[in-house]
Amino acid sequence: MEKVLLIIIALSGLSAASSHAERQYHFVSEAKSMSEAQRYCREKHTDLATVDSMEVVKLLNDMAGQHNQSAWIGLHDDRDTWRWSMSDPSFYGPGETEFRPWGTGGLNNGHNDQCTYLDSYGTGAWLDYDCNGHLRAICFDVTGPNAAFVPIYSILTWTEAQSYCREHHTDLASVRNKAENRQIFELVSEGFYWIGLYRDAWKWSDGSNSSFKYWAEKKPNLSALKVCVTADFDNFGKWDYLDCGVERPFICYGPVVPVSMQVIKVRVQKPNGVDLNDPAFLAAMLVEAKKNLRAQGLDDNVQLAWRKQPDGQVFHKEEEEKRDEL
Template sequence: MTRLNTLKCDVTKSSYSLNLINVHVCVTTGLCAVSSHAERQYHFIYDLKTMTEAQSYCREKYTDLVTVHNMEDVNTLIDMWDSNRMKNPDYSDLAWIGLYDDLDSWRWSLSDRSFYKPGETDFRRWIRRQPNNRLSKQHCTAITSFGKWGDHSCEDYLWSMCFDVRGPNVTFVLINIPMIWTEAQSYCRANYTDLASVRNMAENQKIHDLLPTEGASWIGLSRDSWKWSDGSNSTFSFWKTGEPDNNGNEACGAANFKSSGQWEDIPCDVKIPFICYSPLPKQDIKVFKLRVKSSSSLDLNDPAVLENMLLKIKQKLRDQGLDDNIKVTWNKQPDGKVFYEEKNNKKDEF
């Protein structure tokens, strides 16, 4: 950092030599915004890319697509957004964030690998055009009266198919008590082994034989819903009203900056700008103590005076070779003041 020597600031009609003021100077590199979350910075990339392309770019150049942890992060992204640089006329206000619906994460409630032969965890008997994730809310599976499967909202109240596993013997048990999926899972685990896994057509037929002529019953297949690209467990949610709605294969999340940064689900192959994040680079921090000699009764702790002086200091630092990514702040005393009066009449100036 260029050394700061003599610096004079003109405030109204008075002139000051600066000393014994704490000035905090922070220099970072690159055009970015600092996140409120644990030493991260965000990078708004205006090139048009699909979600997969954007993810690859972020992982190659930075860390990953951005994870949004709170409203402070939302506001940071809004401040970065430049509407004049958005190039897709059909999605002019949207940019990818790291949110996606994990459509391929189906797994059985009973996770014991020894229970399954190779390939049996992948057995499926879906109805045609299922799973369809209607309204982006169908993450659990039920078997219908004709023996095929459909995805349902996990909050639906349905009968359940439990099973009891004793060595090689597997017994399926139909529970005719309407429950949501998690309640059914807990009930089956408490009274049997688990919600039923279906490993092959023979077991599917055994379950079919127990079913009533109408309706559907829970089985043990479910999947994750929306996840963050970097694997973060952030639970913060900022969906736009009515979203996500999966209105046509919409499995990727974008922030809409004309709607206060709220999220929407859109098709993953749309090409729009995106936001990456990376660790905050090591900062060069300098603390200067400066003395101010005032020739007037001007209140140096007045906010307007302090702001004016900061502008002069920033300009002086730029003149000495520092770029615009410099942050200069006053370091306030415990009483909230920046300046305090010296009792010693002999003052060294520089």
């Protein structure tokens, strides 16, 4: 009769933990679309991976190892989330934060068109535009529910206009309804004027507000309407983008799960002519052991391993008297 110790280790496949973020990342090699990957991560773990530091970039590169391909992370381009620079909810009545008199042609919808201006040459319609463009601006001073609009004729970027308005007035103008839009149109001279409506198009799946970016060279440079982001492990994990419907492996994250280990004793009646310490025999026994344990409800993330004795052997012949004592 031979005896051996079988170690049961509770681990999770191809995974690694980030020390500073207290998150465990999981590389899933099965290719899925972005929405399918997101659904899987939310069901099995927490969400698609948020990559918020170079520590996490290095960890994912190390974890991906031989997987020299791109994999979805949780970043995507959300072009429908518009908000006002003046964020106090008490200033807006029902539906007033959604007032949008866009121009006849609608939105340009380019990724870099993330700020809004009012066109006073025509009817006071709004258009989206690159925030780095240089235009005039409209500030406002808020007193209770009322607002007094103030045109600024200096040529500024949207961010410069926001800073100026916050320093000298209340904020860049929020325009809550047709009456206020008409009021501004009649107040200003002809031109293009920044107002306070903007969007931050890049969003993390879990709602994180990390500003960390790790784009590949000359990225992003977008034209597609709906894009999602991959980490390209052929290029040091740098970020690229694809149509969200393309199927790729993906990376999830969840809370760090402590590793637990259980050791059990196994006795085996040695078959004639079989070396119990032969690596092929040991591997085959582990496969059968895991099948049996899975049939009893064992989680697929559990791993099995043999414990070797000090002499490097797994099995030793059990002396009769010691066996009788056990």
